[in-house]
Each structure stands twice: as C-alpha cells, then as structure tokens.
Amino acid sequence: MKTNNSLTKIVLVILITLFFSCGNNEAKTSGTNTEANKPSKVYNWKMTTTWPPNFPVLGEAANKYSEYVKELTNGQIKIKVYGGGELVPPLEAFEAVSNGTIEMGSGASYYWAGKIPAAQLFCAIPFGMNSQQVTSWIETGGGYELWKKAYAKFNLVPYLAGNTGVQMGGWFNKEINSIDDFKGLKMRLPGIGGKVIEKAGGAAVLVAGSEIYTSLERGVIDATEWIGPYHDYKMGFHKIAKYYYTPGWHEPGSQMEFFINKQKHDALPKHLQAALKAASARIQVWMLAEFDKQNAIYLDKLVNEEGVEIKEFSKETLDILRGYTKEVMQEIIGDDPLSKEVYESYSNFQNKISKWSEITEKAYYNKIQE
Numbered sequence: 001m002k003t004n005n006s007l008t009k010i011v012l013v014i015l016i017t018l019f020f021s022c023g024n025n026e027a028k029t030s031g032t033n034t035e036a037n038k039p040s041k042v043y044n045w046k047m048t049t050t051w052p053p054n055f056p057v058l059g060e061a062a063n064k065y066s067e068y069v070k071e072l073t074n075g076q077i078k079i080k081v082y083g084g085g086e087l088v089p090p091l092e093a094f095e096a097v098s099n100g101t102i103e104m105g106s107g108a109s110y111y112w113a114g115k116i117p118a119a120q121l122f123c124a125i126p127f128g129m130n131s132q133q134v135t136s137w138i139e140t141g142g143g144y145e146l147w148k149k150a151y152a153k154f155n156l157v158p159y160l161a162g163n164t165g166v167q168m169g170g171w172f173n174k175e176i177n178s179i180d181d182f183k184g185l186k187m188r189l190p191g192i193g194g195k196v197i198e199k200a201g202g203a204a205v206l207v208a209g210s211e212i213y214t215s216l217e218r219g220v221i222d223a224t225e226w227i228g229p230y231h232d233y234k235m236g237f238h239k240i241a242k243y244y245y246t247p248g249w250h251e252p253g254s255q256m257e258f259f260i261n262k263q264k265h266d267a268l269p270k271h272l273q274a275a276l277k278a279a280s281a282r283i284q285v286w287m288l289a290e291f292d293k294q295n296a297i298y299l300d301k302l303v304n305e306e307g308v309e310i311k312e313f314s315k316e317t318l319d320i321l322r323g324y325t326k327e328v329m330q331e332i333i334g335d336d337p338l339s340k341e342v343y344e345s346y347s348n349f350q351n352k353i354s355k356w357s358e359i360t361e362k363a364y365y366n367k368i369q370e
Contacts, residue, residue: 041076042075042076042077042078043076043077043078043268043272044078044080045077045078045079045080045103045104045264046079046080046082046087046102046103046104047062047065047066047079047080047081047082047102047103047104047105047106047258048082048084048086048087048088048093048096048097048102048104048105048106049062049081049082049083049084049090049093049105049106049107050084050090050091050093050105050106050107050108050111051083051084051090051106051107052083052084052085052209053082053083053084053086054083055083056230056231056234056294057162057230057231057287057290057291057294058106058162058256058287059083060290061106061161061162061256061283061286061287062081062106062161062258063081064282064283064286065079065106065161065258065279065280065283066078066079066080066081068278068279068282068283069275069276069279072275072278072279073272073275076272077268077272077275077276079103079104081106087102088101088102090107091111093105093106093107094107094111094112094115094154094156094259097156097259097260097261098154098155098156098261099155100155100261100263100264102261103260103261103264104258104259104260104261104264105258105259106161106256106257106258106259107256107257107259108123108254108255108256108257109122109123109158109255109257110123110124110190110191110192113191115154116150116151116153116154116338117332117336117338117339118146118150118336118338118339118341118342119150119151120191120192120332121339121342121343121346122138122143122147122150122158122255122257122342123191123254123255123256123257124191124192124193124250124251124252124253124254124255125192125252125325125329125346126192126193126196126249126250126251126252126321126322126325126328127249127252127321127322127325128252128253128346128350129252129253129346129349129350129353130165130166130252130253131163131164131165131166131253131255131288132253132361133253133349133350133353133354133357134163134253134255135160135163135255135284136349136353137345137346137349137350137353138160138255139160141345141349142345142349143342143345143346143349144158146341146342146345149338150338150342151259151262152262155261155262155263156259156260156261156262157259157260157261157262157265157266158257158258158259159257159258159259159260159276159277159280160255160256160257160258160280160281160283160284161255161256161257161258161280161283161284161287162255162256162283162284162286162287162288163253163254163255163256163284163287163288164227164228164251164253164254164256164287164288164291165228165253165288165291165292165295166247166248166251166252166253167225167227167228167248167250167251167252167254168225168226168227168228168229168232168244168245168246168247168248169225169245169246169247169248169249169250169313170187170189170223170224170225170226170244170245170248171216171223171224171225171226171232171237171238171241171243171244171245172222172223172241172242172243172245173216173222173223173241173242173243174222174242174243175243175311176243176245176311176313176317177314177317178314178316178317179200179316179317179320179321180201182197182200182201182202183200183201183202184201184202184203185197185201185202185203185222185223186202186203186205186220186221186222186223187202187203187204187205187221187222187223187224187225188204188205188206188207188212188215188216188221188223188224188225189204189205189224189225189250190204190206191250191251192250192325192328192329192332193225193249193250193251194206195328195331196250196321196324196325196328199324199327199328200320200321200324205220205221207220207221207224209226212224212226212235212237213235213236213237213240216237216240216241217240223241224237224241225248225250225251227291228248228291228295228298229294229295229296229298229299229301229302230291230294230295230297230298232244232298232302233298233301233302233306238302238306238308242309243309243311244302244308244309244310244311245310245311245312245313246310246311246312246313247312247313249313249318249321249322256287258280258283260276329343
C-alpha cells in the first residue's frame with residue numbers, strides 16, 4: 001500500500017507540473033500572438049485623385065480603397081486620400097506618383113495619352129468591350145501584363161479601380177438623325193471618342209467638369225457627354241439640354257485605375273502587395289454595382305419626374321462612327337509599337353469574347369428579358 005501511495009504522489013506531482021507548464025506556455029504563446037498582431041512597420045501613404053474630394057462613386061471608390069487596405073493589412077498600410085487640387089492639380093497626379101512625390105494616385109488612364117499613347121486603350125475604346133469583357137481581358141486575357149509593361153517605363157504599377165459600365169451617349173440641343181448632324185457640332189467629348197467626332201465633321205471641345213453646365217447653357221458647346229443618369233442628374237443637364245441619347249458608343253465600359261509608385265510598391269512585403277490587389281478587386285466589383293444601382297434610380301427620375309426624352313442613335317449613324325473609329329485607331333497605333341501590341345491583344349480578345357456574348361448576353365437581353 002505504501003508503494004502504491006508513493007507512486008500516486010509521484011504521478012500527481014508530474015501532472016501538476018505539466019498543468020502549470022502548459023499554462024505558462026499558453027500564456028507565453030498568447031502574449032507572443034498579441035505582439036505578432038501588431039504591425040512591425042506602418043506605411044503612411046498619400047493618394048491623390050483626378051476627382052474632386054469625395055466625388056460620387058469615383059471619389060468614393062478611392063476612400064473605400066483606403067478603408068479596405070487598412071482592414072486587410074491590420075492597419076499596416078494607411079492611405080490618406082486627397083481630391084484633385086488638394087495636393088497637386090488633377091492632371092498632374094501621374095507625374096507626382098511617377099517621381100515618388102506621392103505614393104499613389106487614382107484616375108482614368110486616357111488622361112495620360114499625351115505621355116503614353118497606349119494608356120488610353122486600358123480605359124475605353126469606342127465600340128469596344130463592356131465592363132465585364134474588359135475585366136476579363138485585363139485579369140485573364142493578357143491585358144494586365146501589357147498594362148504593367150506600359151506603366152513600368154514611368155516607374156508605376158497599375159491596379160484595377162472599378163468600371164463605370166456602358167455610359168450614355170450625351171446631351172444634345174438638337175436631334176441627331178444622321179451622321180450629317182455632327183457636322184459643325186461643338187461637343188465636350190474627351191479621349192478617342194473626341195477624335196471620332198472630328199472625323200464626322202464636329203469639334204471636340206475640352207471643358208473641365210465644373211464648367212460643362214455653363215458652357216452648354218451659353219452655347220459655347222452644343223452637346224456634352226458626362227457619365228450616366230446619376231451624375232448627369234446631379235449636374236443638372238436636363239435643365240438646359242433637350243435630348244438625351246443612348247448608347248454611349250464612345251465609352252462602353254470605362255475602366256478606372258489606381259497607380260502606385262513602383263519603388264514604393266516593390267519595397268512592400270509580398271503579403272502587403274497581395275492586400276493591395278485584393279482591395280483593388282473589391283473596388284472593381286463595388287463600383288459597377290454602385291453605378292448600376294444609382295443610374296437605375298436616376299434614370300427613373302429623369303424620365304418620370306423631369307420629362308426627359310431618351311433618344312437612340314440610328315444604326316446607320318453608329319455604323320459610320322464605327323468606321324471612323326477604325327481610322328482613328330489605325331492612326332494611334334501607326335507610330336507606336338506598344339499601342340499596336342496592346343490594341344492587337346484587345347481586339348483579338350474582343351473578337352473571341354463577342355462571339356460568346358452574341359449567343360448568351362445579347363440573346364438574353366433581346367429575346368428573354370422583358
């Protein structure tokens with residue numbers, strides 16, 4: 001019995017020792033995990049945008065991106081967003097990020113066509129792909145590799161930043177019944193679409209967003225495009241223009257972008273680079289969803305509350321504009337090997353995916369959906 005009692009005591013001592021040992025180790029591990037959750041280094045970045053501060057959807061997307069990145073990195077990357085003009089003028093964002101004055105920017109790549117002719121091809125091409133198709137090309141069709149190649153020469157890394165979807169064709173003070181109605185027309189229409197209008201005999205006039213309303217009201221321009229019902233309603237174009245045209249042949253799926261200084265980007269640990277990309281993908285989904293929701297709400301307001309008349313460009317007019325677009329694109333890629341490489345990739349992808357869309361998306365809209 002004594003032997004058994006001795007063995008029992010020994011076993012109890014061992015169990016008690018193991019219990020307290022495990023408890024101490026658990027406490028140490030818990031403390032270690034708590035310390036590990038604290039960022040070893042915090043990156044305080046600035047983002048400058050081409051949009052006014054907190055601009056609906058486009059500016060909001062930059063703010064949301066900052067929030068998502070902070071959440072995904074547990075506060076290790078903090079991005080303070082500045083609207084256009086708060087740090088640098090809107091159209092100087094590209095250069096400011098390129099030279100490292102600011103860590104990152106937000107905008108639309110056709111603003112940089114003067115610096116990189118190929119850049120505009122990553123934003124919108126008249127009669128090109130819609131948002132769904134553009135996202136597919138960039139993400140899985142080789143577009144992103146070309147985008148990075150184009151921007152690397154300027155010390156930048158691009159990221160997806162949302163898509164507007166198909167835009168409206170614009171506001172006009174006269175009906176557009178044929179291609180002849182574009183002759184002599186002064187229209188606010190930037191990018192490749194502006195060059196197409198000039199082929200049709202019109203004049204593409206560059207007007208800042210804040211000046212569009214007064215320019216249209218005073219006859220400085222005869223027509224304008226902006227984005228879609230949501231923003232157009234906010235701008236008040238329905239008060240000074242009679243006809244609202246569809247579809248937005250000039251911007252069928254305008255892709256927005258974030259661009260980051262390459263040295264700052266590449267210096268980040270891989271897991272933080274992954275967080276930047278994950279936040280970008282989240283914004284890509286959010287922006288199109290928000291545009292579709294808001295445009296549906298404000299189209300109803302324009303038509304049923306404001307009595308706006310929605311008009312459609314004729315097929316004949318669109319066919320001629322499509323022909324002019326081909327001429328403009330050949331001029332753009334003619335002297336620039338990179339633009340040619342990007343456009344060939346874009347066009348080949350569009351040709352393939354359009355055949356699929358023809359028997360699915362288009363068939364659904366035309367024959368099934370009411």
